[in-house]
Amino acid sequence: MTRLVAASGTRVRVRETGPADGDPVVLLHGIGRSLEDWAPQHDALPAAYRVISMDLLGFGLSDPPPRRPVTLARLATGVGDVLDALGVRRPVHVFGNSLGGAVALAMQAAHPQRVRSVVLAAPAGFGRQVVLDLRLLAIPGLGGHLLRHTGPRTARRTERALFDDPSFVTEERVRHALRVAAQPARTEVFLDVLRELGTVRGIRPGWRSALLADVARDPRPTLVVWGDRDRILPVRHLSAARAALPHARSHVFADTGHLPQVERADGFAALAVRFLGSV
Structure with missing residues (x-):
């Protein structure tokens, strides 16, 4: 079950499983997405963990900021505000997929005392290349038009781009994508973040280098995971991640797209649990 929590001057949608005194694990989704992208991990991670997923400010089914x-x-500050609202005082293990990976690193850079370890699943921030659809959305005028006219065909194509295995593109996922697309202020928030981080040419280098420099000053145990058939952020970005985070462990899942935590849910959870056990 999900619920809305008052945080950052708005209401943020969260899902929690596990005991209140469990080791906290926080799950962050990508741009335009929602906490459903982490749903399998609520079941796959051991029940002893307090697992918290959330719709980032203005995304998913959270209220507009x-x-x-x-x-x-x-977005990073908003995660901390949600944790405050939930009474989480202990340092957390923060998992981030795509944009959520950049948010996890931003949280580590700004509030290192709150972060115990980081697990990055196909994270943004390690290269310029990104799928053409996202680059087109950065074009003034065009991006807003496309986002405001998201229909079933577009939603299905977007879902298909996320997975190597087409069986993951279910009617339930498409219906949820359309519900998310219809949320108030969704287009404006999406474009705010997209235009800060990228252009039609790809992901901007400035924020990436600044963020990684901040992270390097106070590193945390880190695991970086990618799918070898990621159509959104190519797996070759992993080389840059290894160079920027020389202390990090890494793993590549075969025959896997942009959401390894969904497409390889059990393998991802097993890998993460081994990593957390060594922290």
Whole structure:
């Protein structure tokens, strides 16, 4: 079950499983996505963990934020505000997929005392290349038009791009994508974040280098995971991640797309649990 929590001047949708005194694990989704992208991990991770997934500020089914623009820094601060609202005082293991990976690193950089370890699943921030659809959305005028006219065909194509195995593109996923696309202020928040982080040419280098420099000053145990058939952020970004985070462990799942935590749910959980056990 999910619920809305008052945080950052709005209401943020969260899902929690596990005991309140369990070791906290926080799960963060990608741009335009929702906590459903982490749903399998609530079942796959051991029941002893307190697992918390959330819809980032203005994304998923969270309410619109009280002010704009929504930036990477605000998203990271919003995660901390949600943890405060939930009474989480202990340092957390933060998992981030795609944009959620960048948010996890931003949280580590700004509030290192709150982060115990980091697990990055196909994270943004390690290369310029990104799928053409996202680059087109950065074009003024065009991006807003496309986001405001998301229909079943577009939603299905987007879901298909996320997975190597087409069987994951279910009617339930498409219906949920359309529900998310219809949320108030969804387009504006999406474009705020997209235009801060990228252009039609790809992901901007400035914020990436600044963020990674901040992270390097106070590193945390880190695991980086990728799928070898990622159509959104190519697996070759992993080389840059290894160079920027020389202390990090890494793993590549075969025959896997942009959501390894879904497409390889059990393998991902097993890998993460081994990593957390060594922290």
